[in-house]
Amino acid sequence: MIELSDVSKTFTLHNQGGAVIEVLTGVGLSVAPGECVALTGASGAGKSTLMRMIYGNYKARSGAIRIGDVDLARAEPRQIIRIRREVLGHVSQFLRVVPRVPTLDVVAEPLRAVGVGEQAARGRACDLLGRLNIPERLWTLSPTTFSGGEQQRVNIARGFAHPYPALLLDEPTASLDAANREVVLALIEEAKARGAAIIGIFHDDAARARLCDREIDVSRFTPARAA
Amino acid sequence: MTDDTYNFAYLDEQTKRMIRRAILKGLAIPGYQVPFASREMPMPYGWGTGGVQVSAAVMTPEDRFKVIDQGADDTTNAVSIRSFFQRTAGVATTTTTAEATVIQTRHRIPEAPLTEGQILVYQVPIPEPLRFLEPRESETRKMHSLEEYGLMHVKLYEDISRHGHIATSYAYPVKVEGRYVMDPSPIPKFDNPKLSDCPAIQLFGAGREQRIYALPPYTRVVSLDFEDHPFEPSKADHPCGLCGAEDSYLDEVIVDDAGGRIFVCSDTDHCEGRQAAGHRGKDAA
Amino acid sequence: MTPLLSVQGVTRHYGAQIGCADVSFDLWPGEVMGIVGESGSGKSTLLACMAGHLAPDSGAVVFDTRADGPKDTVTMSEPERRMLSRTDWAFVHQHARDGLRMGVSAGGNVGERLMAVGARHYGDIRGKAVDWLERVEIAATRIDDRPTTFSGGMQQRLQIARNLVTGPRLVFMDEPTGGLDVSVQARLLDLLRGLVRDMGLSAIIVTHDLAVVRLLADRLMVMKDGRVVEAGLTDQVLDDPQHAYTQLLVSSVLQV
Numbered sequence: 001m002i003e004l005s006d007v008s009k010t011f012t013l014h015n016q017g018g019a020v021i022e023v024l025t026g027v028g029l030s031v032a033p034g035e036c037v038a039l040t041g042a043s044g045a046g047k048s049t050l051m052r053m054i055y056g057n058y059k060a061r062s063g064a065i066r067i068g069d070v071d072l073a074r075a076e077p078r079q080i081i082r083i084r085r086e087v088l089g090h091v092s093q094f095l096r097v098v099p100r101v102p103t104l105d106v107v108a109e110p111l112r113a114v115g116v117g118e119q120a121a122r123g124r125a126c127d128l129l130g131r132l133n134i135p136e137r138l139w140t141l142s143p144t145t146f147s148g149g150e151q152q153r154v155n156i157a158r159g160f161a162h163p164y165p166a167l168l169l170d171e172p173t174a175s176l177d178a179a180n181r182e183v184v185l186a187l188i189e190e191a192k193a194r195g196a197a198i199i200g201i202f203h204d205d206a207a208r209a210r211l212c213d214r215e216i217d218v219s220r221f222t223p224a225r226a227a
Numbered sequence: 228m229t230d231d232t233y234n235f236a237y238l239d240e241q242t243k244r245m246i247r248r249a250i251l252k253g254l255a256i257p258g259y260q261v262p263f264a265s266r267e268m269p270m271p272y273g274w275g276t277g278g279v280q281v282s283a284a285v286m287t288p289e290d291r292f293k294v295i296d297q298g299a300d301d302t303t304n305a306v307s308i309r310s311f312f313q314r315t316a317g318v319a320t321t322t323t324t325a326e327a328t329v330i331q332t333r334h335r336i337p338e339a340p341l342t343e344g345q346i347l348v349y350q351v352p353i354p355e356p357l358r359f360l361e362p363r364e365s366e367t368r369k370m371h372s373l374e375e376y377g378l379m380h381v382k383l384y385e386d387i388s389r390h391g392h393i394a395t396s397y398a399y400p401v402k403v404e405g406r407y408v409m410d411p412s413p414i415p416k417f418d419n420p421k422l423s424d425c426p427a428i429q430l431f432g433a434g435r436e437q438r439i440y441a442l443p444p445y446t447r448v449v450s451l452d453f454e455d456h457p458f459e460p461s462k463a464d465h466p467c468g469l470c471g472a473e474d475s476y477l478d479e480v481i482v483d484d485a486g487g488r489i490f491v492c493s494d495t496d497h498c499e500g501r502q503a504a505g506h507r508g509k510d511a512a
Numbered sequence: 513m514t515p516l517l518s519v520q521g522v523t524r525h526y527g528a529q530i531g532c533a534d535v536s537f538d539l540w541p542g543e544v545m546g547i548v549g550e551s552g553s554g555k556s557t558l559l560a561c562m563a564g565h566l567a568p569d570s571g572a573v574v575f576d577t578r579a580d581g582p583k584d585t586v587t588m589s590e591p592e593r594r595m596l597s598r599t600d601w602a603f604v605h606q607h608a609r610d611g612l613r614m615g616v617s618a619g620g621n622v623g624e625r626l627m628a629v630g631a632r633h634y635g636d637i638r639g640k641a642v643d644w645l646e647r648v649e650i651a652a653t654r655i656d657d658r659p660t661t662f663s664g665g666m667q668q669r670l671q672i673a674r675n676l677v678t679g680p681r682l683v684f685m686d687e688p689t690g691g692l693d694v695s696v697q698a699r700l701l702d703l704l705r706g707l708v709r710d711m712g713l714s715a716i717i718v719t720h721d722l723a724v725v726r727l728l729a730d731r732l733m734v735m736k737d738g739r740v741v742e743a744g745l746t747d748q749v750l751d752d753p754q755h756a757y758t759q760l761l762v763s764s765v766l767q768v
Contacts, residue, residue: 057751
């Protein structure tokens with residue numbers, strides 16, 4: 001479902017003397033439907049960079065990043081948009097939304113984008129917000145004013161609204177209490193069970209052990225840096 | 228009576244030829260505003276300089292000339308223009324619609340049906356019907372050339388939204404032969420139906436704005452409207468106080484200091500003709 | 513699938529000055545594209561060339577018309593182009609005054625495009641105007657008020673209603689949130705996003721505000737000195753800019 005071959009990434013800092021920073025090289029990995037893979041490695045090893053590349057947010061310098069039948073490293077923007085809308089979900093660490101939009105609509109939006117009717121989409125959003133213990137009185141408010149933990153849960157609800165065949169999770173259980181952590185883990189297990197291919201970054205060791213079938217240490221793709 | 232120091236009908240022959248060319252072009256493209264080099268006339272703008280130039284250009288020594296101002300032959304404006312042409316062209320004049328061959332009018336169409344061979348010359352203050360909504364001449368010209376007339380209906384829409392009905396009661400816009408939207412000059416909308424299918428030639432002259440436009444005989448002229456707010460020619464709901472006519476356009480006249488008023492035909496020739504034929508209204512002496 | 517708009521080598525000079533040079537891209541149905549760049553980068557010239565307000569010196573702007581399929585709007589007749597601009601196209605000006613008739617009521621402003629394409633039933637026109645005023649969150653009771661009595665944000669929303677009432681497929685926007693308060697901007701952006709999604713609109717938004725394109729645009733084109741220096745997925749261009757100028761642009765802005 002997710003397949004990377006010989007992917008590399010460099011940053012060229014044009015405004016700092018054209019410095020070229022090599023971040024990743026020779027990345028190859030493959031995640032099958034129903035499989036959950038953890039990216040590990042020390043801070044700065046490139047876990048987040050790799051995730052961003054798989055989401056099409058960062059541009060790969062070379063190699064192929066296949067999600068389903070599309071190579072994101074070469075795809076047109078509209079193909080990437082379609083993949084993101086229909087195939088590839090992403091739960092980032094931070095919620096980024098249009099101000100003023102009610103929480104319920106923020107969560108329902110991914111479903112509306114794939115053509116689900118307003119009622120059905122809102123119904124699913126209510127279920128998820130309820131499961132994630134967001135008090136109902138907050139649903140009609142914009143999440144921009146919520147606490148960090150609440151925002152994170154809204155973000156997760158949004159990421160799990162549509163049953164994406166592939167999911168990228170960036171520290172999904174960070175800043176959650178035990179009860180909510182359990183809900184999120186259950187959501188991820190359900191996604192696995194329905195056949196989603198999942199790549200995640202988990203600093204939570206217990207969660208990683210419980211969910212992940214394999215671990216990939218990203219530092220092995222980190223080029224040896226010239227001193 | 229003719230003053231020989233003037234060329235026939237005041238304007239020089241070259242100017243008349245220029246105006247005639249504009250008139251012919253206007254007749255060839257009914258409703259289209261033809262620019263012309265309007266001359267200074269010995270009267271102020273707003274007093275019919277456009278109409279006078281058109282009348283001068285079409286007048287022949289054999290013509291019988293009539294001038295009406297809001298229907299009346301005897302107002303200052305009508306009298307002045309009539310005497311202007313008596314003096315500069317020496318043409319015969321009349322107040323009887325049926326006898327006239329050239330009729331210059333300000334803001335009315337005579338009640339008596341016009342006939343083939345007659346020419347009705349309108350004085351026009353603002354020839355551009357789109358002017359009040361679109362001030363740019365370059366843009367209104369383009370709108371005419373491309374038949375973009377949605378804006379005209381915006382004006383009528385505004386009328387209905389403000390007054391509950393189309394309150395425009397004069398200078399009511401019309402469409403000519405399904406093509407050009409035209410300002411019929413500030414005639415009451417009561418007169419609009421008379422524009423259409425008229426046997427006479429109708430010429431419109433705007434002196435200050437330097438435009439001439441025309442309706443050849445038997446031209447189809449339709450007043451703009453909405454399906455659910457159809458055009459209605461309206462008049463005061465009274466008979467004429469002097470001649471008793473039920474179907475003519477009326478002026479309201481205050482007759483005393485106590486607010487007493489009567490309604491009388493605005494077309495004085497029509498009213499006098501009816502009275503001469505024995506018709507009497509309730510206010511007739 | 514056919515692109516809704518295909519811009520091919522559009523170039524426009526002002527004397528010896530370059531307005532925009534050799535710009536090409538395809539816009540697909542339902543896509544929202546942002547064009548960013550500083551003043552004088554050519555983005556407004558390009559927009560004017562695309563929307564038919566300015567004739568390019570060379571190049572083609574091919575629009576997929578409903579009736580005849582793809583047609584070059586640069587070479588089509590003026591009546592045809594003007595017809596497009598009041599049916600399938602919409603243009604939202606930065607200053608509502610440029611896009612509204614200030615002497616005409618809100619209802620008349622919304623109704624004008626309907627009347628321009630032949631609507632002649634007052635009741636229907638008014639009904640549609642009410643519907644659209646509500647969609648852009650203007651109380652129906654304001655229908656007979658003139659835009660001069662509206663706030664800046666309301667004027668801008670009225671301009672949007674007036675443009676969208678005929679169900680266009682492509683909307684050109686020139687700095688649609690320029691000059692508005694931040695809170696008013698947010699409301700407008702939210703409204704535009706909803707309309708774009710619900711009506712399946714395609715849009716081209718010219719702005720210098722990176723936050724606006726982040727929220728509204730799927731794709732982004734960065735212009736400098738009349739040329740496109742970088743183009744791609746909006747978040748990719750903003751988060752991983754490749755060109756020196758884009759890097760400078762992104763790093764010059766407070767967190768977006």
